[in-house]
Amino acid sequence: MSKPVAPTTPVVRAPVDLDGFAAIVGARNVITAAADMEPFLREARDLYRGVARAVVKPGSTGEVAAVVRHARALGLAVVPQGGNTGLVGGQIPGAESDAIVLSLARMDRVREIDPLTDTMTVEAGMTLLKAQELAEQADRLFPLSLASEGSCTIGGNIATNAGGTAVLAYGNTRDLVLGLEVVLADGRVWNGLNKLRKDNTGYDLKDLFVGSEGTLGVVTAAVLKLFPRPRSRATAFCAVASPEAALALLMLAKKQAGSALTTFELVPRIGVEFVTRHIPGARDPLSDVSPWYVLLELSSPAESGLDEMLEALLGEAIEQGVVADAAIAASLDQRHAFWTLREALSEVQKLEGGSIKHDVSVPVALVPQFLEEAVACVSGMVPGCRPVPFGHMGDGNIHFNVSQPEGADRDAFLGLWDAMNEKVHAIVTRLGGSISAEHGVGRLKRDLLPAVKDPVALDLMRAIKRAIDPEGLLNPGAVL
Amino acid sequence: MSKPVAPTTPVVRAPVDLDGFAAIVGARNVITAAADMEPFLREARDLYRGVARAVVKPGSTGEVAAVVRHARALGLAVVPQGGNTGLVGGQIPGAESDAIVLSLARMDRVREIDPLTDTMTVEAGMTLLKAQELAEQADRLFPLSLASEGSCTIGGNIATNAGGTAVLAYGNTRDLVLGLEVVLADGRVWNGLNKLRKDNTGYDLKDLFVGSEGTLGVVTAAVLKLFPRPRSRATAFCAVASPEAALALLMLAKKQAGSALTTFELVPRIGVEFVTRHIPGARDPLSDVSPWYVLLELSSPAESGLDEMLEALLGEAIEQGVVADAAIAASLDQRHAFWTLREALSEVQKLEGGSIKHDVSVPVALVPQFLEEAVACVSGMVPGCRPVPFGHMGDGNIHFNVSQPEGADRDAFLGLWDAMNEKVHAIVTRLGGSISAEHGVGRLKRDLLPAVKDPVALDLMRAIKRAIDPEGLLNPGAVL
Numbered sequence: 001m002s003k004p005v006a007p008t009t010p011v012v013r014a015p016v017d018l019d020g021f022a023a024i025v026g027a028r029n030v031i032t033a034a035a036d037m038e039p040f041l042r043e044a045r046d047l048y049r050g051v052a053r054a055v056v057k058p059g060s061t062g063e064v065a066a067v068v069r070h071a072r073a074l075g076l077a078v079v080p081q082g083g084n085t086g087l088v089g090g091q092i093p094g095a096e097s098d099a100i101v102l103s104l105a106r107m108d109r110v111r112e113i114d115p116l117t118d119t120m121t122v123e124a125g126m127t128l129l130k131a132q133e134l135a136e137q138a139d140r141l142f143p144l145s146l147a148s149e150g151s152c153t154i155g156g157n158i159a160t161n162a163g164g165t166a167v168l169a170y171g172n173t174r175d176l177v178l179g180l181e182v183v184l185a186d187g188r189v190w191n192g193l194n195k196l197r198k199d200n201t202g203y204d205l206k207d208l209f210v211g212s213e214g215t216l217g218v219v220t221a222a223v224l225k226l227f228p229r230p231r232s233r234a235t236a237f238c239a240v241a242s243p244e245a246a247l248a249l250l251m252l253a254k255k256q257a258g259s260a261l262t263t264f265e266l267v268p269r270i271g272v273e274f275v276t277r278h279i280p281g282a283r284d285p286l287s288d289v290s291p292w293y294v295l296l297e298l299s300s301p302a303e304s305g306l307d308e309m310l311e312a313l314l315g316e317a318i319e320q321g322v323v324a325d326a327a328i329a330a331s332l333d334q335r336h337a338f339w340t341l342r343e344a345l346s347e348v349q350k351l352e353g354g355s356i357k358h359d360v361s362v363p364v365a366l367v368p369q370f371l372e373e374a375v376a377c378v379s380g381m382v383p384g385c386r387p388v389p390f391g392h393m394g395d396g397n398i399h400f401n402v403s404q405p406e407g408a409d410r411d412a413f414l415g416l417w418d419a420m421n422e423k424v425h426a427i428v429t430r431l432g433g434s435i436s437a438e439h440g441v442g443r444l445k446r447d448l449l450p451a452v453k454d455p456v457a458l459d460l461m462r463a464i465k466r467a468i469d470p471e472g473l474l475n476p477g478a479v480l
Numbered sequence: 481m482s483k484p485v486a487p488t489t490p491v492v493r494a495p496v497d498l499d500g501f502a503a504i505v506g507a508r509n510v511i512t513a514a515a516d517m518e519p520f521l522r523e524a525r526d527l528y529r530g531v532a533r534a535v536v537k538p539g540s541t542g543e544v545a546a547v548v549r550h551a552r553a554l555g556l557a558v559v560p561q562g563g564n565t566g567l568v569g570g571q572i573p574g575a576e577s578d579a580i581v582l583s584l585a586r587m588d589r590v591r592e593i594d595p596l597t598d599t600m601t602v603e604a605g606m607t608l609l610k611a612q613e614l615a616e617q618a619d620r621l622f623p624l625s626l627a628s629e630g631s632c633t634i635g636g637n638i639a640t641n642a643g644g645t646a647v648l649a650y651g652n653t654r655d656l657v658l659g660l661e662v663v664l665a666d667g668r669v670w671n672g673l674n675k676l677r678k679d680n681t682g683y684d685l686k687d688l689f690v691g692s693e694g695t696l697g698v699v700t701a702a703v704l705k706l707f708p709r710p711r712s713r714a715t716a717f718c719a720v721a722s723p724e725a726a727l728a729l730l731m732l733a734k735k736q737a738g739s740a741l742t743t744f745e746l747v748p749r750i751g752v753e754f755v756t757r758h759i760p761g762a763r764d765p766l767s768d769v770s771p772w773y774v775l776l777e778l779s780s781p782a783e784s785g786l787d788e789m790l791e792a793l794l795g796e797a798i799e800q801g802v803v804a805d806a807a808i809a810a811s812l813d814q815r816h817a818f819w820t821l822r823e824a825l826s827e828v829q830k831l832e833g834g835s836i837k838h839d840v841s842v843p844v845a846l847v848p849q850f851l852e853e854a855v856a857c858v859s860g861m862v863p864g865c866r867p868v869p870f871g872h873m874g875d876g877n878i879h880f881n882v883s884q885p886e887g888a889d890r891d892a893f894l895g896l897w898d899a900m901n902e903k904v905h906a907i908v909t910r911l912g913g914s915i916s917a918e919h920g921v922g923r924l925k926r927d928l929l930p931a932v933k934d935p936v937a938l939d940l941m942r943a944i945k946r947a948i949d950p951e952g953l954l955n956p957g958a959v960l
Contacts, residue, residue: 114843114845115731116727116731116844116845117843117844117845117846117876118734118844119843139735160680161680161684163678163680167677167678169739171655172677172678174684174687175651175655184936184940188936189936190934190936190937190940191934191936192934192937194912194914195843195912196841196842196843196876196912196913196914196917197647197841197844197874197875197876197877198643198647198652198841198872198875198876198877198914198917198918199841199914199916199917200640200641200643200691200914200916200917200918200919200920200921201914201915201916201921201925201929201932201933202691202921202929202933202937202938202941202959202960203688203691203692203696203940203941203944203959204641204654204687204688204690204691205937205940205941207654207684207687207688208683208684208687208688208944210684211680211682211683211684212683216683227738228734228735228738230738247596251595251596254598254708254781255619255708255781256781256782257781257782258707258708258710258739258780258781258782259649259738259739259740260739300738301734301735301736301737301738302736302737302738302789305785309782361676361677361678361679362676363594363597363599363675363676364596364597364598364677365594365596365597366597392678394677395677395678396597396676396677396678397677397678432674432675432676433676434674434676434678434679434680434681435681436679436680436681437676437678437679437680438678438680439680440680441680441681441682445681449681449682452681453681453682454670454671454672456664456668456669456670456671457670457672457682457685458682460664460670460683460685460948461682461683461685463947463948464683464688464944464947464948466947467943467944467946467947468940468943468944479682479683480682
């Protein structure tokens with residue numbers, strides 16, 4: 001369903017003392033058999049097959065530190081891994097390095113919930129879903145939400161600065177983290193489990209580790225921000241004539257609803273067709289066909305008032321000609337049905353053949369221009385291809401996925417992956433955008449960075465890497 | 481009114497070629513006469529008197545880069561300065577270094593306003609007030625707000641990660657900045673004027689420079705986030721029996737009002753007395769005396785609905801016994817009168833004699849415990865002293881200011897500054913707090929860091945400083 005796997009070159013390496021790891025974490029937590037390591041060395045899209053000496057599963061921060069020190073003594077690189085759901089190969093050791101996978105899976109405990117401070121301190125291996133549930137039990141919201149939330153982990157979310165569907169209102173993962181505990185490449189532990197909303201005593205180390213994809217340190221625990229739980233929601237599925245109209249609707253919604261606007265997702269007509277074709281029971285809630293749609297949701301801790309706000313907003317939008325038609329969810333079932341039209345988009349694309357993906361962002365105002373140029377570009381490249389651009393318009397983040405022409409040869413189409421990426425990324429870069437809006441760099445996009453990134457920024461990144469991990473022990477081959 | 485000035489040791493230095501600066505910025509923008517330099521070498525509290533070869537005022541990013549290169553060639557340190565309103569001496573060159581002051585004052589232009597992307601790109605020397613006004617002209621809000629906003633600059637706000645009165649709803653300065661342009665110590669320019677809400681292509685350099693107090697680079701321009709303008713506000717001045725009751729009110733307000741809660745400021749009785757004593761026309765809006773008060777404000781982009789929300793909230797709070805009494809502002813004049821009871825607190829303390837200050841934060845849940853311990857501590861140290869703790873309770877950030885006993889000797893009292901700081905900071909540190917919540921480290925608190933900061937964090941900060949400014953050219957003596 002995606003880009004073909006690069007063949008892995010077999011490497012023969014001299015044996016090293018792996019028993020030392022067992023002495024730290026227990027023999028049952030050191031995996032060396034190829035078949036047992038496989039779930040840790042392959043990832044969901046099968047873009048990468050990793051090579052490792054062992055998968056080591058420490059159960060505490062002290063054990064993580066000891067494992068890192070032992071790996072360093074052996075000259076082995078350390079590739080931290082959470083739920084192994086990353087989409088850019090950052091969690092899979094490359095064949096070029098002699099490495100262990102350090103799985104945080106056993107470190108899944110909650111250390112503290114402090115509802116008065118609105119914080120929760122959890123270990124890195126906790127799944128995002130579990131963190132969401134813990135927050136809910138404390139009558140709070142942990143707003144990070146993404147497709148893989150059942151299996152991805154907080155540590156991985158932090159390492160990749162995960163985005164998701166709630167960024168418009170609550171920000172990216174970095175905005176949801178107050179403090180970190182990190183094991184450094186030399187085995188020392190930085191205790192930065194800060195619960196403070198304000199602390200100006202020096203450089204912002206927290207944000208340096210967030211999004212560094214395991215190349216600067218191993219995140220072992222974090223203080224997460226909690227929010228009041230929304231007590232009401234109002235959801236609409238809106239037909240708009242164009243991305244320009246969607247942008248006008250976004251401006252109107254921000255102006256009228258402010259921070260109550262928590263979702264603003266763009267969906268193209270072809271996306272609705274794919275979903276209604278493949279998902280049993282899914283249907284288009286609007287009677288007329290529209291080239292574009294917006295899934296718009298307001299939420300509020302207040303018990304009431306949102307329905308009126310949404311009706312006033314849509315009334316104004318229709319009066320201004322910004323929205324052609326809209327359906328308002330009258331029940332929880334209807335709300336789920338609207339969300340399915342957005343959330344099933346990745347899944348249904350797999351059923352329509354090969355798909356070439358781009359996780360990109362541009363300044364919000366330039367989303368319409370980007371879509372126009374990118375659709376023209378890929379249509380010129382592959383006549384009959386079916387662009388399915390969708391996603392977080394409120395953040396300027398479009399998943400610009402392109403499905404193969406109907407009936408075309410899948411592998412031949414996917415063979416154009418790099419060439420199409422190059423052209424689309426050129427448009428993104430010209431518009432001041434990012435070629436990795438929310439998935440990170442990992443191994444997939446590392447070699448693309450020099451072409452799109454400010455050279456001074458790359459130099460600064462390299463200088464920081466050298467300063468913090470001078471031996472290049474942590475996740476070599478990722479990001480830089 | 482404050483801690484006495486440390487005497488400056490006169491230093492005789494060999495002459496250097498200052499004409500090179502004039503060749504870059506023009507002779508009129510190089511100040512060398514002692515009297516003309518004085519406004520740049522003293523700060524508001526008169527805690528520091530600086531020593532510099534010259535004050536150099538570049539007019540463009542290219543000129544900043546050239547000035548930094550020339551200073552480096554001469555072996556002169558560079559101390560960046562904005563509005564010279566910093567409270568910890570970070571903008572004043574110490575006598576120990578051979579330095580120039582690099583004033584960003586001439587770089588005060590707006591480069592772009594992009595209301596569709598909700599961003600504004602401005603130069604570092606623009607005053608905060610001007611930035612607020614520009615946003616308003618574009619029908620947007622730039623929410624950063626603090627006492628010195630008429631003269632402090634965006635560059636200084638960024639260098640110190642300024643806080644202020646809107647942090648509860650909108651975050652600190654770092655949360656309000658999307659991108660930066662920075663001149664590095666070697667004179668290269670990092671163009672990071674990113675307008676993106678999502679960009680995961682590498683380490684978060686932006687947040688490394690925000691709050692680094694001019695020690696890692698010279699911020700020359702920034703992309704600021706804009707927000708919808710509030711169209712309604714509802715403001716209450718509430719009597720609460722204790723900090724615990726204030727905390728309970730905070731929980732209730734968050735739960736019921738969510739992100740509409742934009743202000744939650746704690747004011748002690750003595751603060752109200754000071755303001756009503758010294759500010760003409762100021763009065764206590766409540767009939768009964770209360771030991772503590774909360775200034776609470778809701779705001780929303782919606783035209784209506786807030787008054788009802790505030791009334792419901794206060795009704796519930798009174799029913800629960802959390803609030804003893806409350807006044808709701810019925811007019812803009814009343815709103816300003818309520819705010820005066822909070823905003824005049826710093827000013828009126830000056831009229832009550834010497835005041836020893838602490839800009840500290842603790843986890844929100846621990847504010848009551850901190851206040852109890854800190855008040856007992858300073859009262860034990862100086863019987864009759866008058867603690868006036870006030871500020872941003874919603875962020876856990878208390879300005880723990882202590883006024884001298886009535887009729888006591890001012891200088892003798894202020895002589896206890898360091899001793900009192902030490903005791904109060906020990907409480908703060910034990911409670912997991914910060915000894916500089918929003919003012920930064922500068923020169924004032926540099927030597928306090930080793931006692932309160934995780935040693936691994938300090939090592940990481942030093943490693944980063946060496947990596948980015950290996951010669952120690954930028955603002956030596958500040959922070960580290």
